[in-house]
Amino acid sequence: MYNLKNKEQPMVLKTPPLTSEYNMHSDVKDRQDILVCTVGKTVLHYNMNCLNDLHQMLKQRNDWMELGAADEQKPAKEGTVEAWGRSESNPVGGWYGLKKGLRGRFGMYIPPLMEALGLAEVTHEAKGNKMRAK
Numbered sequence: 001m002y003n004l005k006n007k008e009q010p011m012v013l014k015t016p017p018l019t020s021e022y023n024m025h026s027d028v029k030d031r032q033d034i035l036v037c038t039v040g041k042t043v044l045h046y047n048m049n050c051l052n053d054l055h056q057m058l059k060q061r062n063d064w065m066e067l068g069a070a071d072e073q074k075p076a077k078e079g080t081v082e083a084w085g086r087s088e089s090n091p092v093g094g095w096y097g098l099k100k101g102l103r104g105r106f107g108m109y110i111p112p113l114m115e116a117l118g119l120a121e122v123t124h125e126a127k128g129n130k131m132r133a134k
Contacts, residue, residue: 013112016129045098053091055119058133069108082107
């Protein structure tokens with residue numbers, strides 16, 4: 001389990017282009033460890049296993065991978081972190097996002113957390129950001 005802050009003291013992160021701030025903390029819901037991502041008034045939930053699973057995949061890949069963030073209702077660009085985060089071939093067999101309608105944006109909000117935890121490097125360009133395992 002990663003040492004993530006609680007709701008009262010969340011981690012303050014910035015999106016990969018460094019244009020927007022959001023908060024992230026850990027919690028338990030339905031006896032499952034989750035990540036709670038708060039962007040303005042929007043609250044997203046992600047399966048906590050995404051951190052280890054994505055790190056392992058990136059280590060095996062051993063190269064940069066485009067983030068490709070997209071809302072749930074939009075298709076994810078193939079070969080991106082976003083596409084992997086919703087793929088039936090990932091370790092959970094589908095979406096790491098847990099709130100129907102808000103399951104996307106995995107490629108926007110999880111990479112900066114992994115960077116803050118020392119698990120990955122993330123580029124910080126205006127568009128087309130990438131990540132790789134540390």
